[in-house]
Amino acid sequence: xxxxxxxxxxxxxxxxxxxxxxxxxxxxxxxxxxxxxxxxxxxxxxxxxxxxxxxxxxxxxxxxxxxxxxxxxxxxxxxxxxxxxxxxxxxxxxxxxxxxxxxxxxxxxxxxxxxxxxxxxxxxxxxxxxxxxxxxxxxxxxxx
Amino acid sequence: xxxxxxxxxxxxxxxxxxxxxxxxxxxxxxxxxxxxxxxxxxxxxxxxxxxxxxxxxxxxxxxxxxxxxxxxxxxxxxxxxxxxxxxxxxxxxxxxxxxxxxxxxxxxxxxxxxxxxxxxxxxxxxxxxxxxxxxxxxxxxxxxxxxxxxxxxxxxxxxxxxxxxxxxxxxxxxxxxxxxxxxxxxxxxxxxxxxxxxxxxxxxxxxxxxxxxxxxxxxxxxxxxxxxxxxxxxxxxxxxxxxxxxxxxxxxxxxxxxxxxxxxxxxxxxxxxxxxxxxxxxxxxxxxxxxxxxxxxxxxxxx
Numbered sequence: 493x494x495x496x497x498x499x500x501x502x503x504x505x506x507x508x509x510x511x512x513x514x515x516x517x518x519x520x521x522x523x524x525x526x527x528x529x530x531x532x533x534x535x536x537x538x539x540x541x542x543x544x545x546x547x548x549x550x551x552x553x554x555x556x557x558x559x560x561x562x563x564x565x566x567x568x569x570x571x572x573x574x575x576x577x578x579x580x581x582x583x584x585x586x587x588x589x590x591x592x593x594x595x596x597x598x599x600x601x602x603x604x605x606x607x608x609x610x611x612x613x614x615x616x617x618x619x620x621x622x623x624x625x626x627x628x629x630x631x632x633x634x635x636x
Numbered sequence: 637x638x639x640x641x642x643x644x645x646x647x648x649x650x651x652x653x654x655x656x657x658x659x660x661x662x663x664x665x666x667x668x669x670x671x672x673x674x675x676x677x678x679x680x681x682x683x684x685x686x687x688x689x690x691x692x693x694x695x696x697x698x699x700x701x702x703x704x705x706x707x708x709x710x711x712x713x714x715x716x717x718x719x720x721x722x723x724x725x726x727x728x729x730x731x732x733x734x735x736x737x738x739x740x741x742x743x744x745x746x747x748x749x750x751x752x753x754x755x756x757x758x759x760x761x762x763x764x765x766x767x768x769x770x771x772x773x774x775x776x777x778x779x780x781x782x783x784x785x786x787x788x789x790x791x792x793x794x795x796x797x798x799x800x801x802x803x804x805x806x807x808x809x810x811x812x813x814x815x816x817x818x819x820x821x822x823x824x825x826x827x828x829x830x831x832x833x834x835x836x837x838x839x840x841x842x843x844x845x846x847x848x849x850x851x852x853x854x855x856x857x858x859x860x861x862x863x864x865x866x867x868x869x870x871x872x873x874x875x876x877x878x879x880x881x882x883x884x885x886x887x888x889x890x891x892x893x894x895x896x897x898x899x900x901x902x903x904x905x906x907x908x909x910x911x912x913x914x915x916x917x918x919x920x921x922x923x924x925x926x927x928x929x930x931x932x933x934x935x936x937x938x939x
Contacts, residue, residue, distance in 0.1 A: 509680075509684075509743070512743050512746075512747070513739050513740065513743050515743075515746075516739050516740075516742040516743040516746065517739060519701065519705055519742065519746075520705065520738070520739075520742065523702060523705050523706075527702055530700070530701040530702045530705075531700065531701075531702065533701065534700050534701050548750060548753060549750055550746070550747060550750050556750075
């Protein structure tokens with residue numbers, strides 16, 4: 493459903509509020525079908541907000557956007573799809589481990605997609621976010 | 637119990653509903669000339685505002701997303717209940733409007749949660765201002781929307797045999813199959829005429845006894861029956877928000893013993909946004925057509 497909307501109804505995203513409303517419908521769907529997903533997203537958001545100079549805003553295409561000094565470095569849609577910005581080099585290295593995918597729309601960019609399906613995915617999501625945060629915050633990459 | 641009544645949680649629900657109810661009342665009072673028209677802002681901007689206002693009261697409760705959604709649903713349910721009590725809306729109408737209310741109240745609640753978490757007063761003021769500007773502009777703008785729905789079926793009979801059943805027909809005995817009819821929305825039951833000629837009066841009687849008064853404006857035997865709606869019941873259900881203006885049956889002889897029966901209806905909507913309500917209007921009109929046309933088919937195909 494999410495993929496269908498993103499691929500086939502992409503032209504509607506410029507209509508104000510529509511993406512946010514679609515994300516609200518996703519939230520309602522998750523509340524009924526996978527309520528634990530909403531808790532997992534909350535946990536990720538709360539963790540990122542503990543990091544220095546981070547903030548949350550609404551992503552223009554729906555979901556929560558993670559910023560460092562008002563600059564976006566990731567966002568998570570309410571179905572658990574986490575999109576994170578890396579350099580092409582880091583993305584290529586991460587892809588070797590097989591847990592992340594090409595970004596679901598911008599396949600040739602440095603963006604990657606990672607689905608939070610289970611509780612154990614939360615830790616890896618936070619790890620990926622920290623990796624991107626460290627880069628954008630000017631810190632060195634940790635080894636992985 | 638006392639703690640709950642004094643809680644920010646309840647304040648968020650009650651105060652957001654009261655504010656929106658006052659805005660609707662003020663808007664109706666200031667624009668009383670717009671008889672029965674409900675603008676898109678009342679279904680989009682106000683629920684968003686409700687969500688934002690409730691989030692302001694809930695900003696220090698650190699609500700998890702699940703709870704924020706549940707409380708927003710509760711907020712929306714109260715809005716629907718108040719619409720039933722104070723605005724006189726019917727049950728079917730409220731069923732139709734509820735997805736819009738829930739979607740926008742929840743969206744507003746999450747917008748508010750983000751706004752107040754950031755503690756960005758400039759953003760807060762600008763978003764609320766934009767919502768109010770949109771509401772004001774939308775309220776004073778003219779709204780008019782008309783549409784025509786057309787359906788056709790093949791009847792295994794000649795036009796001469798079908799014609800009399802098109803002009804008037806006995807009670808429909810088939811059970812309703814459309815889910816809104818089953819849920820209590822009135823469905824067409826019977827049609828009567830005062831005479832078989834142009835200018836004659838026609839009545840379309842619905843299952844709850846409501847009658848649409850019609851006047852035949854085209855009486856082209858075996859080909860075209862067109863009638864204007866001269867009076868329709870003021871019903872708290874959807875009927876109060878849609879004006880059925882004209883109906884038409886066209887019969888086209890296919891030359892092989894069958895006839896194509898076309899049913900057309902023209903209507904204007906008094907509720908906006910169109911992208912939402914016209915989906916319902918088309919669906920309801922189509923199901924009224926099909927119920928009548930299948931009945932005409934059954935009567936006409938009898939030996």
